[in-house]
Amino acid sequence: MELLVASAVGILTAAGVYLILRRRSFPVILGLSLLTYAVNVFLFATGRLVTGAPPILNKYKEVAYTDPLPQALVLTAIVISFGMTAVVVMIALGAYLSSRDDGTAMPVEADGAEEEA
Amino acid sequence: MSLFLIAALPFLGAVFPALLIRAGRNAAASAAGLTTLLAFIGLMLHIPAVFRGETVYAAVDWLPALGVNAHFFLDGLGFLFAAMILGIGLLIILYARYYLSREDPMGQFYSYLLLFQGAMVGIVLSDNILLLLVFWELTSLSSFLLIGYWKHLPEGRQGARMALTVTGSGGLAMIAGMLMLGHIAGSYDLSVILQNKEAIQSSDLYLPALILILLGAFTKSAQFPFHFWLPHAMAAPTPVSAYLHSATMVKAGLFLMARLWPVLAGTPEWFYIVATTGLVTMLVGAVIALFKDDLKALLAFSTVSHLGLITMLLGFGTKIAAVAAVFHIINHATFKAALFMTAGIVDHEAGTRNIKRLGGLRHLMPVTFTIGMVAALSMAGIPPLNGFLSKEMMLEETAHTIWNGSHLIVPALATVAALFSAAYSFRFIAHVFLGRKRDDYPGHPHDPNTGMWIGPAFLVVLVVLIGLASAKIAGPMVATAAGAVTGGGELPYYSLKLWHGLTPALYMSVAATIGGLALLALHAPLQRIWNALPRPEAKTIFDALIGAFTRLSQFVTEGLHNGVLTRYAAIMVAFTVAIGYFAYRGGTLGTETRQLQEPGMLPVVGWFALVVATLFIVAKHRNRLLALVLIGVVGLVVSMAFNYLSAPDLALTQISVEVVTIILMLLALNFMPKETPVETPALTRLRDGAISVVAGLGAGGLIYALLMRDFAFPTISDFHLANSYKGGGGTNVVNVILVDFRGYDTFGEIIVLGIAAMVIFALTEAVLASKVRAYLLNRKPDLPQAGDSHPLMMVVATRVMMPLALMVAAYIFFRGHNLPGGGFIAGLVAAIAIIMQYMASGFAWATERQRYPYHAIIGSGVLIAAATGMGAWFNGKPFLTSDFGYLHWAPLEEFEWATAALFDLGVFLAVVGAVLLALESLSRFAWQPGISSEHAMDINPARDEAAKTGTEG
Structure with a gap:
């Protein structure tokens, strides 16, 4: 189990980083999403892997629970990463619509214009 | 009046001129003047206490844990400086009202001036050295605004930048020095630090702290070799020069040396660094001043020279030298501010301040001539004016000073400096006011209206009065301030009077005066020789240095930050990996304490789906729609994994977020190209692939290492599990x-x-x-x-x-x-x-x-x-x-x-x-x-x- 999770995190990270290094905004967004999965699973896994022991208290008998804290952290992280993805998507879309170019690099001619300003 | 209010008034008042300028220039000037006057009166109310030798405190704890507190105190030294800052400030506000022209934004000027005034008052009243540092930096910033006040002049902008660079970097050094000092003393309050002389001077950190603090003080007070910014700051309007560069800002460094004198002075290090720097500065400033044709440049270098004089006196480390230093601080402020204002009047009325184009003004501007002459004679050290008194004391002290075994070197050099000082003072009188009346002045010289000359006139009256009746007028102030500098205790015997008998100082004085007259007579040929000599030009060196730094930072920035986003990302990932590797090599890995869990069929299937989907995303990411569908698969597997691994909340969240994220991306994709073109060469993709694989191995390896070990520290989750129902009333932890x-x-x-x-x-x-x-x-x-x-x-x-x-x-x-x-x-x-x-x-x-x-x-x-x-x-x-x-x-x-x-x-x-x-x-x-x-x-x-x-x- 540990091997599966660790390798999945590794593969998601590698794929995410590779896509982030592309030169168009859409693959970068995809890469960010993959990296988000990797980070969330990573954080979650710091509570160690336990099956069948959700942190829902049982009032009637003593049972084992998994670590709830990473779960609470990751839950908000998932929602926040939606917010982040949405903003990045919006910026990418706005940039594409404004310049009809979805490259992530700063256009060369814009350099000079910025210095003048 | 509370010290808080005195320190805060200029800052509060800084708002008014900017607001009131619409009501006219008089309203702005009066607002600035009234606030200053109020603060000045508030300060004067403390006279009885201060002159009884008491210290007035006002303290509010702000961040006591960090030692940052709003602690103020007022003793003789603080009082002297605060009185100079506020008193001369008042005169300058009056003078500037008439000096600035209709086109100058006067509201802005007074706001800047009051900001600066507040920062200066803050420095001299601060008990907490961290607070003092804040005010110190504020003076650098506000003086930057004031020096560059005439934004249209390139000299003004360059001068302001140079002043900020030099004093600002000195200030940075001083922060480090002050922190060391506070660390040694165990407190950031001056009143505590000043009691810890032995601890500080015996500490290993004494020398580094001393050097760093002195860097701050020397840059601020324009000591050699940092003196070059002051002449360039003369591009400021004359009221600014008169205020900042005679009486206040450049004295801040002296103030600090005087303030810390009880704990820092008295060691050989202090003597050789401070006294030598002062002596060299005094000499260099005086020599250069003689050959400057610009009135303000002449005064600027003479200021450098006099600051050197005071620094040297403080550097001697004897109590009697400290008395002389305090006395000269007072005298220099009076005659130099008057001289700057005189130069401003000449510039204003004659249309030039080039000495070569002036002369004979005594007939045209008798009032200005009288003021300028008295002040300049005081600067030359001619009896019975106040400049003579403190110069005598200085020369007397040098006569007793042994520098590296030599009895002669300090008094000889001091006499030479005094000689040059007399020469440029005489030149100020002779080449501007005396001589034949000319008919080619750029303007029409005449005496200005009263508002402009009343300020310098008042100062000149002080010059004469202190000279004639020094013991009565300046005596108590000097005694109180010097008592504060030397840290209490009895002051040695001294007397502030004109005639001390036939002392060595008198002979030195006479020699300096006669030599000064001789130099004046020989000025024209000497200046030709001087101009022919090769001299290092400070501005060229400074510009070259700044240029080199700019090119270096541009090179670094261009290399890292060239506008290509992928490069930033690659650098960041590579750097993160490198840090991780460094940590891995540097640390030790504990033994594995957990067993691998045998996965069932379901997890393996899920893993397989995730890996295949991820690999397909990478391979097929150019087909954007397909990639989006596949990312949905990844999200689904992740939420199932959460569910399987005892995290039902996460599973629910992940799957619902998944839905909205995919819809969002579909909406965006609707407007974007559906395909990604192939742009990068295969080699680049290979490089990116290598970076990614290393990053993936790092992340995967790290989590695997974590998963195979138990918690290194007791987890706080047990608290949450135990208290969730009892304290929070819920069973879903x-x-x-x-x-x-x-x-x-x-x-x-x-x-x-x-x-x-x-x-x-x-x-x-x-x-x-x-x-x-x-x-x-x-x-x-x-x-x-x-x-x-x-x-x-x-x-x-x-x-x-x-x-x-x-x-x-x-x-x-x-x-x-x-x-x-x-x-x-x-x-x-x-x-x-x-x-x-x-x-x-x-x-x-x-x-x-x-x-x-x-x-x-x-x-x-x-x-x-x-x-x-x-x-x-x-x-x-x-x-x-x-x-x-x-x-x-x-x-x-x-x-x-x-x-x-x-x-x-x-x-x-x-x-x-x-x-x-x-x-x-x-x-x-x-x-x-x-x-x-x-x-x-x-x-x-x-x-x-x-x-x-x-x-x-």
């Missing part, structure tokens, strides 16, 4: 953590989410207001569109599902405290229920039926959460302390109520609002005329039937 234990985090998080949605909304507004709008309106879809965009089956199905989905949301919301669920998940489910309506019947149709703006929903969510948190205050508890209890209403079962549920409602509303606002904003891009339909679906048999009967009927 994750939810209780979110809404209770870590409620503050969650509160922040929903605000961030709300802000993200607002950013998206704002960006949409901005993009749609630009010319993009025209493009969007004329845009033809690049893919074939569905014939029936609002299909009957979908509309009907989503209508049926909406109440069901909302019910599910409500259920998830309410059970969240005890079972998997809660505000986040419920919010996402409710948002999806509404999004389905948008998808089925179209954006326009749904928007018309949307009654509450999403901004308001986000806002109400945040407000409800905040109000719930504040409710705890009425219970006498801190923000966000939750409460719960049980109610039993007759026919119902007993049920639980918890304030956390109200908080969770806030979370719910914020999530609903944020998700919908984000998606709604993106949808607005698709709006085109004619796209909206008043009907929920395009083809509706019932409507068609009704229409038919309607036409028939």
